[in-house]
Amino acid sequence: MERIPIVIGCCALVLIASARSSAETLLPSRSPTEIVGSALSAEEETAAAYEAYAHQAEVESYAGIRSLFEALAFAERVHARNHERSMRRLGVTPPMTPRSVQANGSGENLRSAMLSEKEEWQRSYPQRIADAQRSAVWEPIRSMQRSRLSESKHYSLIRAVLEDPALWTMQHTYAVCTRCGYVREDLPKGACPVCEAAVDQFALIG
Numbered sequence: 001m002e003r004i005p006i007v008i009g010c011c012a013l014v015l016i017a018s019a020r021s022s023a024e025t026l027l028p029s030r031s032p033t034e035i036v037g038s039a040l041s042a043e044e045e046t047a048a049a050y051e052a053y054a055h056q057a058e059v060e061s062y063a064g065i066r067s068l069f070e071a072l073a074f075a076e077r078v079h080a081r082n083h084e085r086s087m088r089r090l091g092v093t094p095p096m097t098p099r100s101v102q103a104n105g106s107g108e109n110l111r112s113a114m115l116s117e118k119e120e121w122q123r124s125y126p127q128r129i130a131d132a133q134r135s136a137v138w139e140p141i142r143s144m145q146r147s148r149l150s151e152s153k154h155y156s157l158i159r160a161v162l163e164d165p166a167l168w169t170m171q172h173t174y175a176v177c178t179r180c181g182y183v184r185e186d187l188p189k190g191a192c193p194v195c196e197a198a199v200d201q202f203a204l205i206g
């Protein structure tokens with residue numbers, strides 16, 4: 001008698017596993033335009049937002065926040081350029097979408113940017129990369145993986161400035177990899193840790 005619930009439980013588990021497997025199999029493939037286009041759109045939007053945030057910080061005399069957002073905007077433009085190249089290699093013309101962004105106060109801009117980077121790093125890029133693998137769209141995977149690693153560093157840099165108001169007014173010159181968009185507080189001693197570009201490929205921004 002006691003075995004019945006166990007058997008039913010096992011059957012239920014098998015059914016759940018089977019349903020999940022079927023659902024994954026049934027997920028439609030996404031086109032290169034959908035996969036890379038979403039990454040390109042997000043990067044362009046973020047770059048435009050950071051340029052607006054840098055301007056707002058300048059207005060508020062927060063040189064530290066201004067220099068951070070200038071460096072990050074530069075990096076997001078590098079990501080966007082790499083995604084554009086992926087689209088062209090896939091035979092897709094990248095869409096031209098002008099952006100208009102409203103900035104808030106600099107403290108709110110930092111918080112908003114930190115959450116945005118966390119979302120891109122932990123959810124959006126892993127989803128796009130999984131979509132590309134499932135849809136056998138291999139071309140953009142490397143640049144999306146590099147962008148994801150870069151966004152995790154952006155998150156750390158924004159968080160450090162947000163949590164220390166003394167940094168808000170302290171201008172800082174950041175080192176940005178012009179190949180992958182990785183941002184550091186200073187020049188690396190060797191190659192870029194994300195894409196292995198030589199140190200002379202870094203631009204000093206801020």
Ligand SMILES: [Zn+2]
Pocket residue numbers: 177178179180181182192193194195196197
């Ligand atoms: Zn790099």
